Amino acid sequence: MTANNETNADTKIIRIRIKRQDTPDSQSYHQDFELDYKPNLNVISCLQAIAARPVTVENEDVTPVVWDCNCLEEVCGACTVVINGRVRQSCSTLVDALIAEGTGTASEPILIEPMTKFPVVRDLFVDRTRMFENLKKISGWVPVDGSHDLGPGPVESPESQEERYNLSRCMTCGCCLEACPQFQFDGDFVGAQTIGQTLYFNEHKTGAVLKNERLEVMEQVGGVSDCGNSQNCVKVCPKEIPLSEAIAKIGRQVTVHTVKQFFTGKS
Ligand code: SF4
Ligand code: SF4
Ligand code: FES
Known part of the structure; x- marks a missing residue:
């Protein structure tokens, strides 16, 4: 050599x-x-x-x-x-x-x-623990407990399956967070990965039962409004997850949720 x-x-x-x-x-x-x-x-x-x-x-x-x-x-x-x-x-x-x-x-x-x-x-x-902790914060799961027969699940449209399949490909690699100017080492912002997974679980027919809890996390400091829309995340995602669309959709869901809370006084 x-x-x-x-x-x-x-x-x-x-x-x-x-x-x-x-x-x-x-x-x-x-x-x-x-x-x-x-x-x-x-x-x-x-x-x-x-x-x-x-x-x-x-x-x-x-x-x-x-x-x-x-x-x-x-x-x-x-x-x-x-x-x-x-x-x-x-x-x-x-x-x-x-x-x-x-x-x-x-x-x-x-x-x-x-x-x-x-x-x-x-x-x-x-140590990528923070990403997994953020998934816990947004209840990143479908709540189906027990080993008893629950019968067939709700019917999902092909369009919904296709949208959620793209989101399901997230491998929690951290590329989107590394490239994001808003995601800081010690900051509150959860970043594009958590926002994408919020949409993934909110759009699941059974997972939607926890939609309001997820949107409450998303409407707080560190939630979707901390995104500066620079779109660096979508450029580096190796799974080509449509993160910009996910951020926009969660932004709209948060707005609707906040308006509902205002008029009903309920979350
Ligand atoms: S759009 Fe920009 S600020 Fe928002 S999550 Fe992606 S990289 Fe971060
Ligand atoms: S870059 Fe893509 S695959 Fe990696 S954590 Fe972010 S959303 Fe998931
Ligand atoms: S070793 Fe699993 S993504 Fe590279």
């Missing part, structure tokens, strides 16, 4: 720079690693190779880089990191595409960093 490759085609070496952090409270730092190029590598396979041989370009033995992953097929959301400044999944990001963008060389390494909107546990592994 060489520390000075400029063209991947000539040297068949890829340079990767990783932002590391040893503990949740310690200072971050960067380390560079080099790997032999192979076609069709994804970023996770590079991280695996670095874990197998954690030696920097300065030939220093270091601790293996820590990251999170599970499904390896862009379904679980766990491997989300910021690669070359764009939030995305390490399992579905191909190194060939990053090289085609001009990175992977000694002067322009592929830069892999943890998301900034969640606490770092270690290196690239962040």
Whole structure:
């Protein structure tokens, strides 16, 4: 391997720079690693190779880089990191595409960093608990208790199924929150992911029984009115979830709910 490759085609070496952090409270730092190029590598396979041989370009033995992953097929959301400044999944990001963008060389390494909107546990592994807590806040479930036979569920129209199928594809990856200017590390705003899931459960015939409770969360500080409508979220969602439409629909549902509360005095 060489520390000075400029063209991947000539040297068949890829340079990767990783932002590391040893503990949740310690200072971050960067380390560079080099790997032999192979076609069709994804970023996770590079991280695996670095874990197998954690030696920097300065030939220093270091601790293996820590990251999170599970499904390896862009379904679980766990491997989300910021690669070359764009939030995305390490399992579905191909190194060939990053090289085609001009990175992977000694002067322009592929830069892999943890998301900034969640606490770092270690290196690239962040704590995404906040998203799951927000789903609890909006009662992100269909309330069907018991193991007894409930009979057939309510009939859903094909249009509703289609709309909810799109929303159901959310994998709680956090991309939409990382890209959102309104979603802050310590802020109240729940972000596009929770708003999308609010619509998902409100539009379910049985899930709608908790619609008012969900809309009460959405009408408070941190709810849908905190969205600044920049639409960064929809641009980075790997599942192409129609987040702008979801935000607009929940905004309308909140308005109707607030007007009803005003006239009836009931929630
Ligand atoms: S539209 Fe903009 S402000 Fe609203 S959730 Fe999406 S990224 Fe955030
Ligand atoms: S809405 Fe899209 S970007 Fe946001 S958490 Fe779900 S899958 Fe990820
Ligand atoms: S490992 Fe599950 S989305 Fe990448």
